[in-house]
Amino acid sequence: MSERKDGPSRRKVLKGAAAGLVTAGVAPTILTSSAFGQEYRNKPMGDTVTLGFNVPQTGSYADEGADELRAFQLAVEHLNGEGDGGMLNTMQPKSLGGNGVLGKKVAYVTGDTQTKSDAARASAKRMIEKDGALMISGGSSSGVAVAVQGLCQEMGTIFMAGLTHSNDTTGKDKRRYGFRHFFNAYMSGAALGPVLGQEYGTDRRAYHLTADYTWGWTQEESMRNATEALGWQTAETVKTPVGAGDFSQYITPVLNSGADVLILNHYGRDMVNSLTQAIQFGLRDKQVNGKDFQIVVPLFSRLMAQGAGENIKGILGSANWNWSLQDAGSQAFVKSFGAKYGFPPSMAAHTCYVQTLLYADACERAGTFYPPEVIKALEGWDFDGMGNGPTHYRAADHQCFKDVLVVRGNENPTSQFDLLNVVQQTPRAQVEYDPAIFGGDLGPYEVS
């Protein structure tokens, strides 16, 4: 396959020249031809290809970021043929040979997103402009994912999103250069809904506490749609400030609202705090309308479950992946991760690992690192053996479709990592939707 679809545009050349000026630092470089040799940004010239891993290293999600970084390192090892190969052994179909990507050794650079859009973009730009990163991956919040994805579209660099759960990432704000393996709020609702119906009945009144920003709203909307479809009523939806810390003033009104389910559309520290505090208010010991009061946390992660401690027990929620899954891919990944680090990977680590492998595989299949070709190789790709069963990367919105886990806080954990029980692996067909419902526009393959 040709590496060049069309000749370099004038702007591209100018940019290349400018980049050359920067890299070499001195004016005469402008006259040398090497500056004109790049048909696309950061085309790997030597025998390595550089990937950029952009994760939160400071701030509340630093532990999640650290876990993502471990997964990235593991993925790089496996791609370069070191270690036990992990999911390379289970991935179906597979073009990777454990000898790097397209014969080039995989190297990586890292950066700190600080879970802030500006810092994340600055860090991504550094990896692209200075370190020559060909692909950016990672992240632990939707705001950051959308911001970095937008940047990557402008820069013509592929972005393989890490943990981002908002519908917007592959909906309103979807981009041609952005891909998401993680599930989203809509899928959480679609998977949780039926289970909630089975467990708690169809005659319920739900009270929503929602983090007051875009992810919270999409989560609330998806949960409302899913529960109201069951026949539940929505008693009240209340927005809470992000990082409120103490949620007591939002929890007390729940007590006498006549609601019998509390849905916490919170993530991270907000979730840990609001869940801990809601349970202290005795909500779970309450009887309302003749039924046991229930709390639901639509998005769970094991790391955050650790923060909530005992309080997580028996609480229903959804997850992208959990290390207790028994399929061959998951087991292979858990095995090599656990052997290297001594504990099992989080779902953030899983999605980052898979994303890296998928990108590498797509390059191998496209036969080039040229982003538009790699994008085409990823779009509409079907694969299996990487956890969650057969998976489809939908071309229309770059969202992966796979089984979604409904999980429950483990009542009797056998270890400090055994916090979530998989209640149900909701089949992919049940969580699929029409990409048109969230709008958005992917944009072009070719960027200047």
Place this chain on the structure above:
Amino acid sequence: MDAIFLQFLNGLDKGGAYALIALGLTLVFGTLGVVNFAHGALFMLGAFCAVTVRKILTLEMIATDPEKVTAWGTPLEIRTPYVEAWFGDFGSFMVDYSVPFSILLAIPVMLVIGIVMERGLIKHFYRRPHAEQILVTFGLAIVLQEIIKHYFGANPIPQPMPSVVGGAADIGAAMGMDPNVIVYPWWRLIYFAFSVVVIGAVFAFLQFTTFGMVVRAGMADRETVGLIGIDIDKRFTAMFGLAAVVAGMAGVMYTPLLPPDYHLGMDFLVLSFVVVVVGGMGSLPGAVAAGFLLGILQSLASMTEIKAIIPGIDQIIIYLVAVIILLVRPRGLLGRRGVMES
């Protein structure tokens, strides 16, 4: 009505926390004239005293089960806490009560931290501009929290309260109303009572001991007190230690409500400054009054009925109140003239 009453309870409980945190800050400012941006970090260190105690109490004996293996191929570990193995029921009692126990550790530890901080760093900044005090204490706060992050990670670490007080108290029923209408978590009531006791103790200490009298005189006029031959510096060091202890105890007791992480202090920093300034820089009663006022207003502003009238009011209420109070009362509720206006 019930809703308002409950929000009022919330306000008291929040206000107690705010007042407790602001108290130490204003104490340090009033006595030493130092703007201490590391005060939030002291609160956080207190919280991590509780984490440490619990960590020690739950240190586990690790035996491996040769029969079973983990998903990643290592033998399954069987973990038993030492204290339970050694002390049986008393051991689990200690684990259960780890948070109150932690206060015993927090008092000496925070005292030492406070004194070391003051003697080692802060005392060199008494005569320096406030801007430099801000930079040095902010830097110190970052260093302290990064050290905590290095050892404890960034994730919040849950600290359960003793199981006896784990649930909620039915205050309504106790007051002869319908049961299950006004219920409030025991621990929050305890926290409120605790804050009242600590605030009372600090006031009594300053009011009725010679030490306190000298310090109060020093707050009013440092030079004169120095002139009459009292070594005020030593007492001020002790005051810094006291402020650290108060912040630390507030941190310990707060852990069951808010699983602590290394960043906890920064979240409270801005808030505690707002409380102190609204109360009036250097005024202890002002800080307490402002703490309760802001706590109660914040709780009431979060009611759905009020948010329906003014959307987003709960997001800004604290700052809005601060602006209004400072415009109406130039030096906060109970501030003195000439403090921090240079």
Place this chain on the structure above:
Amino acid sequence: MTTEKDNIVLHVADVHKTFGGLHALSDIDLQIEEGKTHAIIGPNGAGKSTLLNVVVGRLAPTRGAVVFDGQVLTGKQPHEINQVGVARVFQTPEIFPDLTVIQNVMAPAFARRDGSFTLNFFKSIDDETEIREEAEHMLEDVGMTASKDMLAGSLSRGDKRRMELAMCLIQHPRLLLLDEPTAGMSRHDTNTTIDLLKKIKERGMTKVIIEHDMHVVFSLADKISVLAGGRIIAEGTPEEVRNNPKVQEAYLGGAH
């Protein structure tokens, strides 16, 4: 008491000032004649500084008004009062410690020339040669040329006072209020200051001076008002006051 005369530049009309229940000033009626040096003396706590504070707008009188050259000053901001031509030397020098001596003296000259606010941030201060020269002359007058580039904060107390005086004089105020201008000065400095103030007198500037040092008062004042317990108990030429038995009883008797 006295009737309005043509050459009255400052009229403190029936001023009362109470702090809580305390009468700091009662029934003060004071007329200052143009070009004269008017001393206000009295024991500590007599209300002298309070009176000056009322004149310059730092304190609002409880009753009464201050009229300067036909304009009511009461209710005006301090800077407005300065702009109509009233300058003040404080009991503890109020200067700009972080600026150099020459800058300290230039600043008031700008206020005189440009009013209370001008936005002239594109012109270099170096190009303000007129004001700079004027300030240098002023410093020469007070004998501080040598220290003109020192930071004002590092001056001795006496030098600070002299500089503050220069800061006021450069504005050519119609009325200069001096609150104990020689307090804390050595005898030599005091004499220099007296000479300086006499020199200004020749230029015809009206002055109100509060002073403890009778030597200063009697060598400068044209007229003296004696304040005790917030009231004017005597008024007249230095001779008259010196011989007034009430004054001797209330003040001079105690002081000497």
Place this chain on the structure above:
Amino acid sequence: MNALFSMSRKDVITFVLFAAVVLLMPIWLQPFGAAYPDLMQKFAIFGILAIGFNVLFGLTGYLSFGHAAFLGVGSYTAVWTFKLFSMNPIPALILAVVISGIFALAIGFVSLRRSGIYFSILTLAFAQMSYNLAYSVLTPITNGETGLQLTLDDPRIVDSAFGGVNDGSLPVSNLFGLVDMSGISGFYFCAVFLIIGFFITQRIFASPFGMMLRAIKSNQTRMNYTGFNTRPYTLTAFVISGMFAGLAGGLMAVTDPLAGAERMQWTASGEIVLMTILGGVGTLIGPVVGAWLIKYFENIFSSFNESVLHNLFSFLPDNVESFVVSVTSMFVGEGWHLTLGLIFVLVVTFLPGGMMEGFRRIGSLFNRDGGDKAKPDEPAPAPAPAE
């Protein structure tokens, strides 16, 4: 301070040197690994922010703890200008400066009624209210957490009137279709503004107006009794520094068309304060140096991971290497905050007056004739104000 009087030549030299240092960044930053467009753009932009802040804080002593609000307002304005009118940065910057100036006028008018920490808290309160509202209820205007971005269906009425083609990709900010505002040209664009901003500040510092601001910091009471109305002076300084912040915010949007609410958070305001104090309050160049230092740490120190360190220390014997790496890794990568904190503590403890004080000391080491206080050529570090 006699710099003011012997000025012209000295200021011209300072200016030329400063301009040269800024324009030659792509070369001299090379060995520091910082010569890539984004970081250099940030250096220029945060330099503008810091010198503007210094006009307020350095000269008048009023410590605003809410300056990031103006940065945010500038960014939002610029992005909205892009969305509604044109991708040309000039109108976007003009509007950003004007709107943030108006915003500063309103906030300053209220906040300057108080001084000292009461002023700081008022500005903090206004900025936090802006941030909290922008993050949540004002999402229709600010796009909340995600941040305001360009979209394909933006009207861009001026551009489309001039026949801008929609090729399906998002437009890039450009100067009349000639020069893109991303990459190295974006840096030079920002650098020009930094140099202009520096020039303006230099003028302010050397002007009677600048002297009045210093006088206000020195003794506000004396200012009043000297016939100055200090409020318009402080308000002007506040608005000027707000406009600088707005310009910086606008430039951030020009080089990278995204405006997020967190740009207005108190931590961002605190960062501006730290930059200024770290570099040297009230000095011309100090705040810029402080800004560069903090941004350098944020972007470069955070990028060192263990594999980079292993490469760096690979010349050492294995066990020594792994020890050195494990110690160093505490201070870089995810530990970069620790280094920053330590630098704050060390600089302010040993160099009261910030980095500029350090440079002065180094300078006086070489000037053997220079007695300690013989010639304070930069404004000396302000002595502790009387409380």
